[in-house]
Structures are given as C-alpha cells and as structure tokens.
Amino acid sequence: MNSPMKKAVTLAQVAKHAGVALMTASRSLSGEGYVAEETKARVLAAAAELGYAPNMQARAMKSGRTNVIGVVVNDLASPLINAYIAELSAEVRRYQMDLFIYNAVDDLTSANGRRLDQLLNGLWDGLIFVLPRMSDEYLAMLEQSERPVVLMHYCKxxxxxxxxxxxxxxxxxDATQHLIDLGHRRIAFIHGSAYTGQSAEREQGYRAALEDAGIAFDPALVEQGDFSERSGTEATERLLALxxxxTAIFSANDEMGFGCMLALQRAGLSVPADMSLVGFDDVPVASIVQPRMTTLRHPIVDMAKAAVQELLRRIKNQPGRRQRVEFPSEFVVRESSAPPPATSARRPAGRTRKTV
Incomplete structure (x- = not known):
C-alpha cells in the first residue's frame, strides 16, 4: 500500500517554526526588504529543517518574478560545461536566487521549436544559454524572443x-607563439567541431602567430577533430604518419590533448621530449595528467559573474552592457611543452602567462 503524499510545507509554518511574523519570513526567503541577519539566518534554518520549497507559480503571480534563473546546456559530461554551471550557481545564490539546469542534450532547432518556446516561457525570470553548438535556427528564435536571455561560450x-x-x-x-619561442617550426593544430565558433577563432590565432613569425602555413599540419579525446587520438595518429x-601539437581543447597524449604513448613517443603539446580550457585533469598540460584558461568566475549581472539588468529592464563582452585568456605553462629535440630554448614571450 502506497503511503499518502506528504503535504508541502507552507510559508506560515516556516514563520511559526522560526518565531517570526509571516512578512518577516517572506522577506528573509525572497531577499526583498530589510531583515536582520540573525533573524534571516533563523528563518533559513527553519526552512531547511522543515524542507520548505517556494511555490514558484504563486510567487510569479504575486510579484511577476520567480527569483529563478535557468541555465541551458547540452553536454553535462563536459568538464568545462560543469565548471561554468558551478560558477553560475555560486553567482546566482549570491543574489539569493535559485538555479534551474536544463540539459538540451542536442542542438534544438526549428524542427523542435515548440520545445524551445516552452523553455523560454517557463517559470524563470531569465535564461543563460551555455551552448557552443547552438544551431542557426535556435539562435534566430532566441533573437526573436522578448524574454531576458544571455549567451555564454558562443562564438559562431x-x-x-x-x-x-x-x-x-x-x-x-599566445599558445602558438610559446611553441615558436621554444624553437618549434612544424607546429600542428587539431581543430574542434565545425559546429562551434571557438575552434575557428583558435585556428585564426594559430595562423596569425605563424604569419607573424614568418612561418609558412602548412595545411597538412591541420587536422579535424570534434573536441573529444577519441578524435584527438585519431588526429595525432594521422599527424605521426606524415x-x-x-615537433609540437596545439589542440583546440584539453580533451583532444589527452587523446594526443594517448596516441603518442602508443607510438612510443615521450611528451615533451619527442613532441610538445598545448591544449585549451584548463579543465581540472590538465593539472593532474603526466606530464601536466600547458594550456589556456578562460576566467570562468569573472565570466559567470558578468553573465548573471547582465541577465539581471535585463530582467529589471535596466540598460545592458555591450552586446559582446570578451575576457582575456590566461596562458598556463606546465611540463608538456619544451624545446624540440636537439634545439636550445629561446627566451619565451607572450601576452598573459603563468607557470604553475
């Protein structure tokens, strides 16, 4: 026999348990209006103890807002996406708001526009989309929507x-210049998915550094990957067959870089003695693998703060910042990059560099 469903805890019960007025409990949980910190802490403790969950529909009907921010992603297995979610969650909670995570799984397009329409009209005040692979149809629907929306990690x-x-x-x-400064002249690049703009911008930076150094671009040294470790392994095997x-490989993300390491290990080659390697993103594993990977790090904390603040401005109908805000990346030098065999190192140069 099934047990009866437990009734939801009400705000009045939280107020009674905390020994405060109903209005005080409401202000403590919504973050609106002044409440002494000690009182607020007592209310929050009472809410947690009783298992109180706010009724978003009632909240929206009363104030026009739910104090919920939605974050839409399409790859929960990605360490980078998870890093963005963690920092967005921390920033949203600083404003005493709740975070709702929606996993789109695939690229939502006009073929399933109804799903996107339902998402945009859900019970949240605004949405942050962390969708590097967003389709053109999907983007067009977001541009036509009147709901507050901010994109992160989108470049296409x-x-x-x-x-x-x-x-x-x-x-x-900077990454390519680092390898050039070490003495490398045959530097390969492994491209990520063609469906995102990040990889194209990274290839442009790679080519610009070669041009600045007077090194002719060799299309044979550019391999196509898809940001997965497997594709990095396969691309490296093709490069080794040339x-x-x-003497060095710059992969458009760290995960493909891990695949490069595997392929080199299978071929009996050592990193960096036989082949230098540079990645991009500085996912947590990059500082654990052996050798630790030289890579680039986006300031995810600053980016998350900027995304939430921009969304809140739009929720409140306040003037927004520039349409595109770009934060400088940080170059992190570790053990996976070194001079090529039988070549002495020259003095490194770069824009933003850190050795850890």
Missing part, C-alpha cells in the same frame, strides 16, 4: 543577444 555568429566569452583568438596566438611529422 554575431548576434543581437548579449554574449559573454573568453578570448579565443589571442589565447591561441613524412615529416610535427
């Missing part, structure tokens, strides 16, 4: 929707 097209990004072009140029193989 210019858009009227506000975008918070890290600097891919200059970061990639008549004159590269």
């Amino acid at each position: 097209h210019k858009t009227s929707v506000p975008v918070i990004n890290g600097d891919n072009f200059n970061g990639a140029r 008549a004159t193989r590269p």
Whole structure:
C-alpha cells in the first residue's frame, strides 16, 4: 500500500517554526526588504529543517518574478560545461536566487521549436544559454524572443543577444607563439567541431602567430577533430604518419590533448621530449595528467559573474552592457611543452602567462 503524499510545507509554518511574523519570513526567503541577519539566518534554518520549497507559480503571480534563473546546456559530461554551471550557481545564490539546469542534450532547432518556446516561457525570470553548438535556427528564435536571455561560450555568429566569452583568438596566438619561442617550426593544430565558433577563432590565432613569425602555413599540419579525446587520438595518429611529422601539437581543447597524449604513448613517443603539446580550457585533469598540460584558461568566475549581472539588468529592464563582452585568456605553462629535440630554448614571450 502506497503511503499518502506528504503535504508541502507552507510559508506560515516556516514563520511559526522560526518565531517570526509571516512578512518577516517572506522577506528573509525572497531577499526583498530589510531583515536582520540573525533573524534571516533563523528563518533559513527553519526552512531547511522543515524542507520548505517556494511555490514558484504563486510567487510569479504575486510579484511577476520567480527569483529563478535557468541555465541551458547540452553536454553535462563536459568538464568545462560543469565548471561554468558551478560558477553560475555560486553567482546566482549570491543574489539569493535559485538555479534551474536544463540539459538540451542536442542542438534544438526549428524542427523542435515548440520545445524551445516552452523553455523560454517557463517559470524563470531569465535564461543563460551555455551552448557552443547552438544551431542557426535556435539562435534566430532566441533573437526573436522578448524574454531576458544571455549567451555564454558562443562564438559562431554575431548576434543581437548579449554574449559573454573568453578570448579565443589571442589565447591561441599566445599558445602558438610559446611553441615558436621554444624553437618549434612544424607546429600542428587539431581543430574542434565545425559546429562551434571557438575552434575557428583558435585556428585564426594559430595562423596569425605563424604569419607573424614568418612561418609558412602548412595545411597538412591541420587536422579535424570534434573536441573529444577519441578524435584527438585519431588526429595525432594521422599527424605521426606524415613524412615529416610535427615537433609540437596545439589542440583546440584539453580533451583532444589527452587523446594526443594517448596516441603518442602508443607510438612510443615521450611528451615533451619527442613532441610538445598545448591544449585549451584548463579543465581540472590538465593539472593532474603526466606530464601536466600547458594550456589556456578562460576566467570562468569573472565570466559567470558578468553573465548573471547582465541577465539581471535585463530582467529589471535596466540598460545592458555591450552586446559582446570578451575576457582575456590566461596562458598556463606546465611540463608538456619544451624545446624540440636537439634545439636550445629561446627566451619565451607572450601576452598573459603563468607557470604553475
């Protein structure tokens, strides 16, 4: 026999349990109006103890807002996406709001526009989309929506929707310049998915550094990947099959870089003695693998703060910032990059550099 469903805890019960007036409990939980910190802490403790969950529909009917921010992603398995979610969650909670995570799984397009319409009209005050692989149809629907929306980690097209990004072009140029300064001249690049703009910007930075150094671009040294570890392994195997193989590989993300390491290990080659390696993103594993990976790091904390603040401005109908805000990347030098065999190192140069 099924047990009866437990009734939801009411705000009045929380107020009674905390020994405060109903209005005080409401202000403590909504963050609106002044409440002494000690009193607020008592109310929050009472709410947690009783298992109180606010009724978002009632909250929206009363104030026109739910104090809930939605975050839409399409790859919960990605360490980078999870890093964005963690920092967005921390920032949303600083404003005493709740976070709702929606996993889109695939690229929502006009073929399932009804799903996107339902998402945009859900019980949240605004949405942050962390969708690097967003389709053109999906972007067009967001541009036509009147709901407050902010994009993160999106580079494929210019858009009227506000975008918070890290600097891919200059970061990639710094990474390539680092390898050039070490003495490398045959530097390979492994491209990520063609469906995102990040990889294209990173290839542009790679090519710009080669041009600045007077090194001719060799299309044979550019391999296509899809940001997965497997594709990094396969791309590296193709590079090793070249008549004159590269002495360094710059992969458009760390996960493909891990695949590069695996392929080199299978081939009996050592990193960095036989082949230098640079990644991008600085996911947590990059500082654990052996050798630790030289890579680039986007300031995810600053980007999350900017995204939430921009969304809140739009929720409150306040003037927004520029349509595209780009944060500089940080170059993190570790053990996976070194001079090529039988080549002495020259003095390194770069824009933003950190050795850890």
